Amino acid sequence: MNVVEQTWNWFTDPASWGGSGGIWIRLAEHLGYTGMVLGISVVVAVPIGLWLGHTRRGGNVVIGLTGALRSLPTLGLLTLFALWIGIGLTAPVLALVILAVAPLLANAYAGVAAVDPAVVDAARAQGMKEWQILFTVEIPNAVPVLFGGIRNAALQIVATVTVMAYIDLGGLGRFLIDGLAVRDYSRMVASMLLAAVLALALDGILALVQRMLTSPGLVKEES
Amino acid sequence: MTWLFHNLSYVGELTWLHLLQSVLPVIIGTVVSIPVARFAAVRRSRGAEGAGGASRARAGKARRGTVVNAAALLYTIPSLALFVLLPLVLGTAITSLTNVIIALSLYVIAMMVRSCVDAFESVDAAVLDAATAVGYRPARRFWAVELPLSVPVMAAGLRVALVSNISMVSVGAVIGIQSLGTLFTDGLRRDFTTEIIVGIVLIALIAVVLDRLVALAAAVATRWQVRS
Amino acid sequence: MNPVSRNASRREVLGLAAAASVLGLTGCGLSGKNALGPSKGKGTIVVGSADFVESQIIAEIYTAALQNAGHKAESQPAIGAREAYIGAVKQGSVSVVPDYSGNLLQYFDKSATESTAEDIMSALAKVVPKGLQVLEPSPAEDKDALVVTKDVAKKYGLESLEDLGKVCSDLKLAGPPEFQERAYGLPGLEAKYGCVPAKFSPINDSGGPLTVKALLDDQVQVADIFTTTPAIEKNDLVVLEDPKNNFLAQQAIALIRKDQVPQAAQDVINKVSKTLTTQDLIRLNDRVSGDEKASTVQAAKDWVSDKGL
Numbered sequence: 001m002n003v004v005e006q007t008w009n010w011f012t013d014p015a016s017w018g019g020s021g022g023i024w025i026r027l028a029e030h031l032g033y034t035g036m037v038l039g040i041s042v043v044v045a046v047p048i049g050l051w052l053g054h055t056r057r058g059g060n061v062v063i064g065l066t067g068a069l070r071s072l073p074t075l076g077l078l079t080l081f082a083l084w085i086g087i088g089l090t091a092p093v094l095a096l097v098i099l100a101v102a103p104l105l106a107n108a109y110a111g112v113a114a115v116d117p118a119v120v121d122a123a124r125a126q127g128m129k130e131w132q133i134l135f136t137v138e139i140p141n142a143v144p145v146l147f148g149g150i151r152n153a154a155l156q157i158v159a160t161v162t163v164m165a166y167i168d169l170g171g172l173g174r175f176l177i178d179g180l181a182v183r184d185y186s187r188m189v190a191s192m193l194l195a196a197v198l199a200l201a202l203d204g205i206l207a208l209v210q211r212m213l214t215s216p217g218l219v220k221e222e223s
Numbered sequence: 224m225t226w227l228f229h230n231l232s233y234v235g236e237l238t239w240l241h242l243l244q245s246v247l248p249v250i251i252g253t254v255v256s257i258p259v260a261r262f263a264a265v266r267r268s269r270g271a272e273g274a275g276g277a278s279r280a281r282a283g284k285a286r287r288g289t290v291v292n293a294a295a296l297l298y299t300i301p302s303l304a305l306f307v308l309l310p311l312v313l314g315t316a317i318t319s320l321t322n323v324i325i326a327l328s329l330y331v332i333a334m335m336v337r338s339c340v341d342a343f344e345s346v347d348a349a350v351l352d353a354a355t356a357v358g359y360r361p362a363r364r365f366w367a368v369e370l371p372l373s374v375p376v377m378a379a380g381l382r383v384a385l386v387s388n389i390s391m392v393s394v395g396a397v398i399g400i401q402s403l404g405t406l407f408t409d410g411l412r413r414d415f416t417t418e419i420i421v422g423i424v425l426i427a428l429i430a431v432v433l434d435r436l437v438a439l440a441a442a443v444a445t446r447w448q449v450r451s
Numbered sequence: 452m453n454p455v456s457r458n459a460s461r462r463e464v465l466g467l468a469a470a471a472s473v474l475g476l477t478g479c480g481l482s483g484k485n486a487l488g489p490s491k492g493k494g495t496i497v498v499g500s501a502d503f504v505e506s507q508i509i510a511e512i513y514t515a516a517l518q519n520a521g522h523k524a525e526s527q528p529a530i531g532a533r534e535a536y537i538g539a540v541k542q543g544s545v546s547v548v549p550d551y552s553g554n555l556l557q558y559f560d561k562s563a564t565e566s567t568a569e570d571i572m573s574a575l576a577k578v579v580p581k582g583l584q585v586l587e588p589s590p591a592e593d594k595d596a597l598v599v600t601k602d603v604a605k606k607y608g609l610e611s612l613e614d615l616g617k618v619c620s621d622l623k624l625a626g627p628p629e630f631q632e633r634a635y636g637l638p639g640l641e642a643k644y645g646c647v648p649a650k651f652s653p654i655n656d657s658g659g660p661l662t663v664k665a666l667l668d669d670q671v672q673v674a675d676i677f678t679t680t681p682a683i684e685k686n687d688l689v690v691l692e693d694p695k696n697n698f699l700a701q702q703a704i705a706l707i708r709k710d711q712v713p714q715a716a717q718d719v720i721n722k723v724s725k726t727l728t729t730q731d732l733i734r735l736n737d738r739v740s741g742d743e744k745a746s747t748v749q750a751a752k753d754w755v756s757d758k759g760l
Contacts, residue, residue, distance in 0.1 A: 003311055070386050071430030073393040075404055076423040079411040083419070086664045087625075087654060155299060162301040163394060167661060168625070168652040176304055177655065180398065181629035185311060192304035199299035226744055397655075399502050399531040413504060413740040414660035 006186035007193075016190075021174070023194065029170035030198060034157045037093055041100035041153060046146070049108025053142070054134045062109045069102040074160055082167050092164040099160060100153040107149025111142030140215050147210040151203055158199045162191065172198065226417050234406075238425060240320070241402040244392040245429065247324050249385050252331025257377075259332075260339030261365075263290035291340060297333035302326065302394050323395045323402075330391065331384045338380020342373035371444065378441030382434050389430045393422070403429075495523045496716055499536045499545035502529035503657055504747065505593060505679060508735045509549035509703060511751030512727070513720055516760045520719045528747065533558055537706070540583060546711035547720065552588055553699030555706065568592075568700035575704075584709050586717055588702035589724035591732050593679040595635060595698045597624075597691045603672045604689040611692035612644045615673065619646035625665050626675030628653035635698050636675070643695045648673065659740075679729060681737035703727060719760075726758050 010016050017023045052058040074095050081091035115138050123137045139146075165173030172194050179187030227234060265283040305326040315321050346369055354368045393404025406422030409415075496517055500510035507528045517524035527545060530536040537558065539545040552571045556563050559578040565571045572588055579585055599609055607618045615622075619640070630636035631651055640646040650671075654662050658676030666674045667686060676683070683690060705720045712720075735754060738745040 067386065067431075067434065068427065070383075071390060071427045071434075073390040073404065073407070073423060073426045075393050075396065076407045076419055076426065079407040080416060080419045080423065082661055083411065083414060083416055086668060087652060087661055087670060159299065159301045163303055163397070165653075166397060166655045168654050168665075173301070173303075174628075174653070176301065176307075178628045178631060178653065180307060181627060181653075181655075182632050185308070188304060188307050192300055192308065195301050195304070196296070196299040200296070203299075229746060399529075399535070401529065405502075405529075409504075411656050411661070412659040413744070415740070415744060417744075 003185045003189060007189045010186045010190055026170060026172050026174055027194065027198065030158070030161055030172045030195075033093070033096075033161050033164070033169070033171055034154065034202070037096040037100055037157050037161075038150070038154055040093070041097050041104055042150065044097065045101040045104035046108045049105045050112050050134065050139065050142075053109040053112025054130070054138060056113055059109070059113065062105060066102040066106040069098060069105075072098060074099050075163060075166075078164065078167065087168040089169070092161075092167065092169050096157055096160060096164070100157050103149045103152040103156070105149075107145050107152070108142070111145030111149075112138045114145065115141040141218065143210070143214050144218060147206065147213070151206045151210070154202055154206060155199055158195065158202060162195055226415075227421055234403075234421065234425070237401060237403050237405055238429070241389075241392055241404075241426070242429065244320065244323050244327065244395070244402055245385070245389045245433070248327035248331050249381070249388055251324070251328040252335055252384065253381060255328070256332050256335035256339045257370075259290060259294075260336050261343055263287045263336070264340045264343035287340065291337055294333045294336035297329050302330065302391050303397060305329065306395055306398055306400070320400065323392065323400050327388055327391060331388060334384040334387070335377075335380055338383075339373070339377055342376035342380070343369065345376045346372045371447070374441055374445050378437060378444075381441075382437050385437060386430045386434055389426060389433065393426060495525055496546045496712060497544065498524060498526045499530045499539055499548045500526070500528050501533065501536055501548070501550075502531055504739050505677075505732060505736055506549055507747040508732075508739060508751055509727075510547075511748050512723055512755055513547055513549065513705065515748075515752050515755040516719050516723045517716055519755065519760060520715070522716050522719070524716075526748075540706060540708050541580065543708060543711070545708075547705055547707045550704055550706050551593060551701035552585075552704050553594065553701040555585070555704065557699070566696040566699050568702055571700050572702075579706070582709055584707055586705040586707060587721045587724050588704045589727045591679075591703045591724075591727040591729045592701055593677050593703065593729070593732060594701035595630075595675055596678045596693070597673050597675055598666070598683060598688040599673050599691065600666060600669075601687050601689060609689065609691060611694055612640070612646065612697065613694060615691055616640075616644035616646040619644075619648050622648055622672040623650040623652065623670070624648040624673045624675070625652040625654055625662050625671040627655060627657065630675050639697045643697045679732040679736055681733050681741055684733065685737075703732070723755075723760060726760065 015022075019025070049062065052062055077095035077098060078092055081094050085091045085094075112134075119141070120133060120137060123133045128136070161169075161171050162173030162176050165171060165177040172191050175187045175191035175194070179185065179191065263286055265280070265287050306322055309315070309322040309326055310319070313322070313325070350372065351364065351369060354364045359368065392402050393407060395402055396404030396406075396408045403422045403426050406418045410418035410422070498510045498514045498517070500506040510526050510528060514524045514526040530539055530545070530548075533550075533554070536545065536548050540548055552568065552575060553566070556565065556571050556575045556578065559580070560574070563571075563574055563578075565574045568588070572585075575585055597612060597615065599607075599615075603609065603622075607614070607622075609615055609618075624637075626636070631653065632638070637647075637651065640648075652665065652671055654665070656662055658674065658680055660682075662674050662676055663680070663682040663686065665671045666688070673691075678690065682688065703724065705724065707717065707720070731754065735750050737743075738750040738753075739747055
């Protein structure tokens with residue numbers, strides 16, 4: 001097909017890779033936004049989720065809140081914030097953080113709340129303080145679920161950052177939005193491929209990190 | 224608010240289009256996901272398969288991994304890209320709703336295959352063996368025992384897929400496909416936050432209502448379940 | 452789809468053009484409004500429009516004027532980008548659409564080089580496909596223009612794009628994403644005026660509020676916006692002159708399907724075009740997008756009755 005060939009030509013053209021609007025820069029921008037949003041979201045959502053999970057209270061609040069957050073359309077938030085704040089990083093980052101908070105909060109809560117109460121009670125019986133229980137017992141036990149949330153959030157951010165190019169932002173979405181504006185499909189295909197590869201690579205790296213952070217006692221034997 | 228009352232029919236039309244694009248993909252995606260997941264799910268049987276069970280189990284696991292990972296791969300593609308590129312593959316017009324419905328069906332499949340696999344695997348093998356023992360043939364066993372028993376886990380996945388889908392529909396507005404998302408792009412151009420807020424609220428409302436409906440339907444479908 | 456819809460014509464991928472020509476088969480079954488649009492009765496003139504505000508206003512004006520003159524007419528707003536609404540005219544589900552002369556010419560003939568109003572009109576008459584026709588152009592025009600704030604104009608002594616060329620490298624420019632690549636965009640500025648801005652900010656709001664806000668907040672110093680944007684007058688922005696005709700003339704013009712629009716109806720639309728001015732477009736845009744937020748239908752009806760059409 002024609003578009004496949006054009007896309008190939010675009011990828012093999014050195015001009016596509018270098019320069020201020022080249023693939024390398026766009027990739028770096030995309031990763032930068034993703035990292036920033038993920039960082040902010042983790043700082044906002046994870047402590048709250050962990051604490052609520054530790055107290056084993058507020059389960060309904062968390063479920064309700066994450067459900068509500070999930071139902072907010074990111075494009076709507078982006079346009080709304082942009083009209084209020086103007087162009088620049090703030091509006092898109094804010095919209096993306098709201099998107100990413102839901103899975104992080106839900107999984108941080110679920111991870112801790114799901115730790116076997118017998119284990120927690122045992123720790124308490126040994127005279128551990130509450131914060132010790134949280135940090136040395138519950139969080140290590142919650143790592144797999146917590147990381148599930150982080151990986152989910154990261155995937156969603158990587159995919160959605162592309163939409164943010166709608167309003168003066170770099171990243172791989174530039175190829176998509178600029179290509180769309182002049183009906184250059186090859187660039188849009190390229191944008192899609194690059195975003196997918198980036199998402200897969202990021203997910204792979206996070207999976208590795210997860211494996212390193214997970215306590216050996218939690219790794220299920222091959223069944 | 225006055226804007227909303229003056230434009231009720233317009234907003235109503237967009238709401239209808241939004242509903243259409245939200246619900247159809249979820250139905251299509253779920254219908255596709257169930258057989259795929261059933262095929263991929265690894266039955267936790269206890270040696271009943273006799274000799275060759277081990278190698279069959281290994282093959283089953285590979286199959287499960289392939290299907291689940293392929294579905295996850297779909298999810299990494301930005302929705303906007305898919306909306307634009309499907310017309311090239313399908314030969315449809317770029318502004319056609321068909322593209323959005325097919326694209327979103329793919330996302331639903333990406334999410335649902337995983338939860339359907341989990342759902343089938345959550346069914347206790349002993350129950351299935353018992354059904355076989357009392358004379359259920361495979362087809363009847365699937366419809367009467369296995370599928371109903373997997374509804375709770377499946378419904379949980381369905382609700383997540385549904386809510387994300389409702390939000391994703393609005394992205395189509397960027398390429399001119401009408402939905403409540405049109406209120407966002409139009410509001411942006413007209414410097415009109417009321418319009419955008421109406422869109423956000425309506426989308427959240429649709430999400431809540433449909434989510435409750437699915438939860439209710441699942442509860443009705445699993446009345447046999449002992450609730451604690 | 453905002454700016455795209457208006458300018459999408461310039462660089463079409465062949466596949467898309469092909470897709471547009473079979474739009475009747477695939478597009479209309481399930482395409483946006485078409486899926487729900489009222490089924491037109493026999494002899495009804497359906498007025499379509501692109502999915503941005505001004506196009507919808509002009510379409511509603513055609514509709515109201517036709518109705519007042521005793522024709523059966525209805526509007527089908529916001530069909531989509533140019534390939535979608537022109538496809539709909541070709542296929543016959545829409546009888547009339549408003550468009551702009553320069554962009555329409557570029558859509559039908561990508562290699563066209565005409566840029567003045569008269570040249571465009573005579574070239575356009577030759578490339579319109581069989582069965583379709585453009586009616587008389589209106590003096591009302593909505594074209595791309597580079598604007599700056601009064602302060603910036605004073606500081607750098609800017610009146611025309613030639614002045615801009617000298618200081619361009621110190622300034623940041625905002626516009627829709629296609630401005631980076633279209634002949635009249637950055638390439639044209641560089642070729643005709645030697646202007647390469649320090650940075651380009653792509654914003655998808657058709658030179659709307661965000662672009663204007665970026666300009667007023669001095670995040671950018673130059674912006675590409677449409678000449679009928681009310682914000683130009685409201686904020687006392689300076690439209691830079693374009694002595695070398697970098698920007699194409701864009702007169703409002705109706706594209707019709709001959710077999711569905713009788714001569715009497717064509718006369719009505721021609722009369723509308725003759726009466727409509729650029730100033731009217733600015734005012735109409737302001738009613739719809741300004742503080743009033745009037746509906747396009749209301750704004751159009753008021754204008755038609757004001758002019759006694």
